[in-house]
Amino acid sequence: MGKFIINGGQHLQGEVQISGAKNAVLPILAGTVLAEGECTIGRVPHLRDVKVMQEVLTTLGAKVKEEEDKLIIDNKGLSSYEIPESLMRKMRATVFLMGPLVARFGQFKISQPGGCSIGTRPIDLHLKGLRALGVEFKQGHGFLEGKAKKLTGAEIHLDFPSVGATENIMMAATRAEGKTLIYNAAREPEIVDLQNFLNQLGANVRGAGTDVIKIKGVKKLHPVEYQVIPDRIEAGTFLVAAAITRGDVLVKDVIPEHIEAVIAKLTEAGINLKVDGDQIRVIGQDNWKGVNVKTLPYPGFATDMQAQFMTFLSIAKGTSVITETIFENRLKHADELRRMGAEVKIEGNSAIITGVEKLSGTTVEATDLRAGAALVLAGLASEGKTQVENIYHIDRGYEFLTEKLSDLGANISRKE
Numbered sequence: 001m002g003k004f005i006i007n008g009g010q011h012l013q014g015e016v017q018i019s020g021a022k023n024a025v026l027p028i029l030a031g032t033v034l035a036e037g038e039c040t041i042g043r044v045p046h047l048r049d050v051k052v053m054q055e056v057l058t059t060l061g062a063k064v065k066e067e068e069d070k071l072i073i074d075n076k077g078l079s080s081y082e083i084p085e086s087l088m089r090k091m092r093a094t095v096f097l098m099g100p101l102v103a104r105f106g107q108f109k110i111s112q113p114g115g116c117s118i119g120t121r122p123i124d125l126h127l128k129g130l131r132a133l134g135v136e137f138k139q140g141h142g143f144l145e146g147k148a149k150k151l152t153g154a155e156i157h158l159d160f161p162s163v164g165a166t167e168n169i170m171m172a173a174t175r176a177e178g179k180t181l182i183y184n185a186a187r188e189p190e191i192v193d194l195q196n197f198l199n200q201l202g203a204n205v206r207g208a209g210t211d212v213i214k215i216k217g218v219k220k221l222h223p224v225e226y227q228v229i230p231d232r233i234e235a236g237t238f239l240v241a242a243a244i245t246r247g248d249v250l251v252k253d254v255i256p257e258h259i260e261a262v263i264a265k266l267t268e269a270g271i272n273l274k275v276d277g278d279q280i281r282v283i284g285q286d287n288w289k290g291v292n293v294k295t296l297p298y299p300g301f302a303t304d305m306q307a308q309f310m311t312f313l314s315i316a317k318g319t320s321v322i323t324e325t326i327f328e329n330r331l332k333h334a335d336e337l338r339r340m341g342a343e344v345k346i347e348g349n350s351a352i353i354t355g356v357e358k359l360s361g362t363t364v365e366a367t368d369l370r371a372g373a374a375l376v377l378a379g380l381a382s383e384g385k386t387q388v389e390n391i392y393h394i395d396r397g398y399e400f401l402t403e404k405l406s407d408l409g410a411n412i413s414r415k416e
């Protein structure tokens, strides 16, 4: 298993280009199943999760070709609606295929996805929504089958604005007869991106970005070329990397409105940010102050930026409180940051952070994707050598991370 070796202390300088969004591309790739023919998806990041989705589509019978940052997916010959357990295990995002498969084949078979280190992550809201559209489920030992003789539009009230449930229901409803209304829908930018993609396929989806999404079912969808949005979490991570190393970095190809909550918190901490179109420049300085952060559904502060902020706040002046409200077990990075000298106390779903002057390099372990990113940031900011282990988690969500950081002057290398 690979590790990163980081010799901290460099001030990052230069420009960095943000890649396509992992959380946008995964449902969109699943959504290509809806259209019989060849879809070309652009700005696809080279990530482990994307590879797994490619493998899943190929297993279902699609022909997938890679051309630089494009994936060309020919779904004409799709012959299977069953995802093998070995692939389901590799990635939770395979659940996004429930909606598209039931819309195309009237059925699917997947293995029941488990939780992961950040929480139990049930899929009850996905199932509730699909059931309302007419899907009947059979759950067996380790598998979950869904079948619908016919999909019919329905009014669905989500108990929580789940991103994945909203996406699955949207995709299934594109081919349902009549109108579907999703109330308390998730409002994340990736939902808007999925709506734009589906509408280009010929679907009739309105309201993404608000908490009510309306879908009028259509008979047929056709293949398209589509480019996914830039990754707001990767962008946020680079903003923190620049600030924490007291650097001067221009983050390019970002949609600033997508990370307003992150920009607001960095600004409140005293970091100097200049937003200009689709670029954000961070001019780091020596001191910044602690701030309180509470993770919330969009447009609140993203849970996927929480770990990176814990690193940032661990060397801020004063005390900060981070409250994680989305996932029940997403503060594990605190243990690893403590090993690097951070002072973090966990109380329930909150982390109380007393800023220290500096962190010191040591060997730490990435427990999940963003925890891993937080440890890389800690390594960049700390004195001495940091070894981040289990970086396969980080490979799920950051394209060319060592290359991008090295180009900014970081001393980071990868050992397999």
Ligand SMILES: CC(=O)N[C@H]1[C@@H](OP(=O)(O)OP(=O)(O)OC[C@H]2O[C@@H](n3ccc(=O)[nH]c3=O)[C@H](O)[C@@H]2O)O[C@H](CO)[C@@H](O)[C@@H]1O
Pocket: 022, 023, 024, 026, 093, 119, 120, 121, 122, 123, 124, 125, 126, 127, 160, 161, 162, 163, 164, 165, 186, 190, 303, 304, 326, 327, 328
């Ligand atoms: C691939 C992708 O897009 N992943 C993102 C997506 O995950 P994901 O779609 O899994 O996140 P959800 O919004 O569904 O989950 C949020 C909360 O709702 C709970 N829940 C969800 C579904 C359900 O049926 N029942 C239920 O109880 C979850 O356990 C969690 O506590 O949104 C999360 C929240 O912004 C992000 O952290 C993930 O990076």
Ligand SMILES: C=C(OP(=O)(O)O)C(=O)O
Pocket: 023, 092, 093, 304, 369, 370, 397
């Ligand atoms: C939790 C994340 O992703 P996933 O839902 O794919 O596990 C993430 O991107 O931080």
